[in-house]
Amino acid sequence: MTSRPTPRRAVLTAALAVAAAASPFASATPAFAGASGSGPGPAEGAVDHRAWATFPQWSAGRGAGTRVIGGTRPGLVIGDPIGTHEYRDPHTGTTAAWEYATWLSPVRTLPAPATEVVVSFNARTPAGTWLQTELRGTYTDRTRTPWYVMGRWTSGDAAGDIRRTSVDGQGDGKSSVSTDTLAVDNPASGLRLASYELRLTLYRRPGTRLTPTVWRLGAMASDIPDRFTVPASRPGEGAGHRLRVPRYSQEIHKGQYPEYDNGGEAWCSPTSSQMVIEYWGHRPSREDLAWVDPAYADPQVCHAARHTYDNQYKGCGNWPFNAAYAATYPDLQAVVTRLRSLNDAERLVRAGIPLITSQSFLASELEGAGYGTAGHLMCVVGFTESGDVVANDPASPSNAAVERVYRRRQFENIWLRTKRHNAQGEVRNGSGGICYLYFPLRPTTRQARALASVGVR
Numbered sequence: 001m002t003s004r005p006t007p008r009r010a011v012l013t014a015a016l017a018v019a020a021a022a023s024p025f026a027s028a029t030p031a032f033a034g035a036s037g038s039g040p041g042p043a044e045g046a047v048d049h050r051a052w053a054t055f056p057q058w059s060a061g062r063g064a065g066t067r068v069i070g071g072t073r074p075g076l077v078i079g080d081p082i083g084t085h086e087y088r089d090p091h092t093g094t095t096a097a098w099e100y101a102t103w104l105s106p107v108r109t110l111p112a113p114a115t116e117v118v119v120s121f122n123a124r125t126p127a128g129t130w131l132q133t134e135l136r137g138t139y140t141d142r143t144r145t146p147w148y149v150m151g152r153w154t155s156g157d158a159a160g161d162i163r164r165t166s167v168d169g170q171g172d173g174k175s176s177v178s179t180d181t182l183a184v185d186n187p188a189s190g191l192r193l194a195s196y197e198l199r200l201t202l203y204r205r206p207g208t209r210l211t212p213t214v215w216r217l218g219a220m221a222s223d224i225p226d227r228f229t230v231p232a233s234r235p236g237e238g239a240g241h242r243l244r245v246p247r248y249s250q251e252i253h254k255g256q257y258p259e260y261d262n263g264g265e266a267w268c269s270p271t272s273s274q275m276v277i278e279y280w281g282h283r284p285s286r287e288d289l290a291w292v293d294p295a296y297a298d299p300q301v302c303h304a305a306r307h308t309y310d311n312q313y314k315g316c317g318n319w320p321f322n323a324a325y326a327a328t329y330p331d332l333q334a335v336v337t338r339l340r341s342l343n344d345a346e347r348l349v350r351a352g353i354p355l356i357t358s359q360s361f362l363a364s365e366l367e368g369a370g371y372g373t374a375g376h377l378m379c380v381v382g383f384t385e386s387g388d389v390v391a392n393d394p395a396s397p398s399n400a401a402v403e404r405v406y407r408r409r410q411f412e413n414i415w416l417r418t419k420r421h422n423a424q425g426e427v428r429n430g431s432g433g434i435c436y437l438y439f440p441l442r443p444t445t446r447q448a449r450a451l452a453s454v455g456v457r
Contacts, residue, residue, distance in 0.1 A: 099204050122334060132203070146172055166312045246279060251394075348454065
């Protein structure tokens with residue numbers, strides 16, 4: 001079995017393949033501090049995760065027509081719109097007018113300059129509303145990027161709503177956006193992003209009191225060394241611990257709903273998301289699932305695919321869209337970030353937080369998988385006593401077969417590396433430790449410490 005290739009992950013140019021061994025950023029100051037204040041070694045690279053989620057944090061931004069709300073889950077809503085914008089939906093051909101309001105984050109100066117940035121957000125958009133996230137960066141040569149659209153998003157797809165979408169074709173000759181990732185085109189040149197700011201635009205139908213509500217907005221900026229092999233970690237505190245996460249197979253959905261990429265190998269991301277969402281005690285209601293063919297098993301997986309589908313990418317693997325879907329459930333937060341090693345994953349699992357990892361590999365590189373993939377998501381749910389990885393791998397023929405044990409060294413390398421060879425011997429990119437983290441609005445003390453140790457607060 002081979003997961004559907006993800007060409008959007010080729011965010012680095014061919015120049016990097018030539019310069020794979022050259023890492024001018026290997027001596028960058030670490031930006032990824034652990035709970036004890038220690039950061040990664042130079043070879044591990046820098047990861048910085050910054051979020052705006054509290055009342056003071058939202059209030060520190062500059063709103064134009066937006067209003068900050070307090071309460072148990074502070075956020076941002078439309079107050080008094082500042083204008084009307086006509087948007088032609090490229091996926092429906094419909095042009096409609098929308099009232100809008102904006103919010104601009106404070107500038108985030110990075111502790112270590114970055115080659116990539118991924119924006120994620122937690123929000124709810126009632127029918128008749130939507131939101132757009134944008135990012136503008138400043139390079140280390142002091143020039144600026146344009147405002148890049150990082151996503152146009154809506155919770156649902158009701159009649160008259162826009163269609164959830166990424167935006168292709170964005171670049172300035174120095175950096176470009178590939179679906180959900182902003183990347184410097186040629187990191188071997190030494191150019192980096194020194195800082196960034198985020199802009200939210202909230203939209204609604206004119207003349208209504210509807211509003212999106214955004215609870216969390218953040219970005220993960222990183223500079224990971226190019227490498228085919230990563231340092232091995234030793235089993236830590238998570239060894240011998242596993243979580244009881246529901247098990248769902250993507251393969252039993254093969255051929256279902258071609259309009260959402262046809263199930264099967266294309267649904268690894270929403271299937272993994274649904275497993276973790278249900279681990280936290282949430283699932284769609286009977287009314288939510290009424291549209292699903294009653295002959296299909298696990299209709300909630302179909303629901304997750306529909307509500308993570310990116311109409312431009314034409315698939316369900318948009319990282320921030322999966323996180324946003326998870327966070328539509330009550331009291332659940334979600335982020336996209338990078339981790340440094342399986343020791344980070346062990347701390348999270350030990351605290352009761354499963355994670356969803358992204359990796360690419362040949363069948364020979366992960367014993368027991370039985371397939372190779374150009375891009376695949378699975379859930380890390382535990383570790384054996386010897387430190388091997390217990391994964392809920394949705395690329396399994398049945399739900400009963402989903403739980404797998406993968407050798408620690410193999411799993412860590414295919415997940416954390418940034419370079420790999422495909423079956424034809426060509427150099428391709430790896431995810432560099434990308435993962436989704438879904439966790440409660442009010443994590444326990446141990447969970448909060450584990451999250452903080454990987455830079456998520």
